[in-house]
Amino acid sequence: MSEAITKTGGLRVTGRSRGSRQVNTLPLLLPAVALLLLWSVLPLLRTLFYSFEHYNLMSPPAVLNGGLNYRYLFTDVSTWVAIENSVILVVGVLFASIVFGTLIALLLNNDFPGRNVARLMAIAPFFVMSPVAALIWKNLLLDPVSGLFGWLMMLVGLRPIAWFSTDPMTAVIIIYSWRWIPFATLILLTALQSLDTDQLEAARMDGAHGFARLRYIVLPHLGRPIAIVIMLESIFLLSAFAVIYTTTNGGPGDATTTLTYLIFIKALNDFSIGSASAAGVFAIVLANILAFFLIRAVSKNLQR
Amino acid sequence: MKPSISSRVIFGVLAWIAALVMFFPILWMLITAFKTEGQAIAIPPLLIFPPTFESFLAATNNAGYILFAINSVVVSIGSTVLAIAIAFPAAYALAFFPGKRTEFTLMWMLSTKMLPAVGVLMPIYLGLKEAGLLDTRIGLVGIDTLMNLPIVVWMLYSFFKEIPGEILEAARVDGIGPRKQMVHLLLPLSGPGIASTALLSVILSWNEAFWSINVTASRAGTLAAYIARFSAPEGLFWAKLSAASVLAVAPILVFGSLTQRRLVRGLTFGAVK
Structure with missing residues (x-):
């Protein structure tokens, strides 16, 4: 389509159109490009610069200290604990999102009474802001004394679990999963709706059973969207912040301190800008490795 | 060979159970909001x-x-209007005048979304502080605008791509300049697309918590920051907190439900349609 434009345009006003095109698009693109450059490159350079400084807001001035921040970062046990916590959180939520997201999307893709309402209900948690999601679960559902789940456990003769002191990471994973399963459901449901129904019909005529149709037609069709969900959710979850801030503050101890949360503590609790920035650079490198794969997937789509 | 009635009933019931389980926490919050503190x-x-x-x-x-509610409205609408105003001409240029660098520009914009916010927390925080914009609506509007700009460009771009280029081409041949093309042709032609893009941007700004918590305090905080800080007195005021939360999520639940399918495009950068 775009080629058609340039071709017909070229026929009518050859030469001039080419020139004017180049002159014209720059001012259109400039505001967006300039602002995004400012937003992405400048702070990045400053973070990189700070990361080589000993700089604490409480005890200025800043002095260059070579790679000392990085050496402390990688020899500090809490860094590795934080990385482990990040990995557990990301993997846990991803596992739940893919398994339950796919199952729910497949169920909701069937024809049944009230399907549209059921879809809205299943996807609704994605639109609930993280602090609210965190507090619904922390207070109303998981609280060992007055929470609904504690009461349900007592009903069946079990002792209520004080989630946020005995198993805080599981609680955090549950809350994030509740928000991100619907995201997977939404993406996969949309992908399912673009599945060619003729193909399914043909397979049905040829006698392929429900399971065979699912295994050989539906699931392969979901491969790419699932990969996209995995990448988008990993990038988001590596930066997960608000639920931890609202429920556990990274604790007890460092039980729920992820890499993101560790950087936040270093930066705005300890005001040690140098070491926060070194950890920030490390987080950026990690995110970029993930982003590389996502961008490759999206770019393939652009070329189609 | 149609699926048997009984299996259809079973799958329908399972689907409803799944939907109710996912929705239950929201429902429970809604119920609690209508209780007294004692009942809660x-x-x-x-x-x-x-x-x-x-x-x-x-x-x-x-x-x-x-x-804080007013701040949420001002920041989410302000940042959305700004983001669309900046992204609209850019998406127009990218969609209708593709050049050698178009794909690179789109990919680079996408890549700025991958930057973990916490990695640039310090420079942004200090930059706002130096500029006197810490805890101001303008500061937060600026952050949200830039945060959503790549998504807005991408989403508008994907909607513009569906408009036949011949329409704009005809206008161009008649000597109508880009400004008029955008205002008189593109704007009305892509109305629904712009509306869904705006909706996604409002949803993302409204729910944004990281920056709101970290660069605002008592003056420019949004509802997300309000509720996150409300949590401090442990276990107190559940009914009140639920009521405040219901009001904070209700508009977004409605907006989200209106356009869930179109949102997918923006959320996945056009990779899933």
Whole structure:
């Protein structure tokens, strides 16, 4: 389509159109490009610069200290604990999102009474802001004394679990999963709706059973969207912040301190800008490795 | 060979169970919002009780809450209007005048979204501080605009791509300049696309919590920051908190439900349609 434009345009006003095109698009693109450059490159350079400084807001001035921040970062046990916590959180939520997201999307893709309402209900948690999601679960559902789940456990003769002191990471994973399963459901449901129904019909005529149709037609069709969900959710979850801030503050101890949360503590609790920035650079490198794969997937789509 | 009636009933029931399980926490919050504080922490939990608006009144009859609600509205609408105003011409240029660098530009914009916010927390925080923009609506509008700009460009771009280029081409041949093309042709032609893009941007800004918590305090905070800080007195005021939360998520639940399918495009950068 775009080629058609340039071709017909070229026929009518050859030469001039080419020139004017180049002159014209720059001012259109400039505001967006300039602002995004400012937003992405400048702070990045400053973070990189700070990361080589000993700089604490409480005890200025800043002095260059070579790679000392990085050496402390990688020899500090809490860094590795934080990385482990990040990995557990990301993997846990991803596992739940893919398994339950796919199952729910497949169920909701069937024809049944009230399907549209059921879809809205299943996807609704994605639109609930993280602090609210965190507090619904922390207070109303998981609280060992007055929470609904504690009461349900007592009903069946079990002792209520004080989630946020005995198993805080599981609680955090549950809350994030509740928000991100619907995201997977939404993406996969949309992908399912673009599945060619003729193909399914043909397979049905040829006698392929429900399971065979699912295994050989539906699931392969979901491969790419699932990969996209995995990448988008990993990038988001590596930066997960608000639920931890609202429920556990990274604790007890460092039980729920992820890499993101560790950087936040270093930066705005300890005001040690140098070491926060070194950890920030490390987080950026990690995110970029993930982003590389996502961008490759999206770019393939652009070329189609 | 049609699937048997019984299996259809079973799958329908399972689908409803799944939907109800996912929705239950929201429903429970809604129920709690209509209780008194005493009823909210009662064990066994009360299912049947005379509903009261007491908690809604108490939650909203609070200067802080009103201010933060206004901030949420101003910041999400302000950043959306700005982002669309900046992204619209850019998406127009990218969609209708593709050049050698178009794909690179789109990919580079996408890559700025991958930058973990916490990695640039310090420079942004200090930059706002130096500029006197810490805890101001303008500062937060700026952050949200830039945060959503790549998504807005991408989403508009994907909607513009569906408009036949011949229409704009005809206008161009008649000597109509880009400004008029955008205002008189593209704007009306892509109305629904712009609306869904705006909706996604509003949803993302409204729910944004990281920056709101970190660069605002008592003056420019949004509802997300208000509720995150409300949590401090442990286990107190559940009914009031639920009422405040219901009001904070209700508009976004409605907006989200209106356009869920179109949102996918923006959320996945056009990779899933």
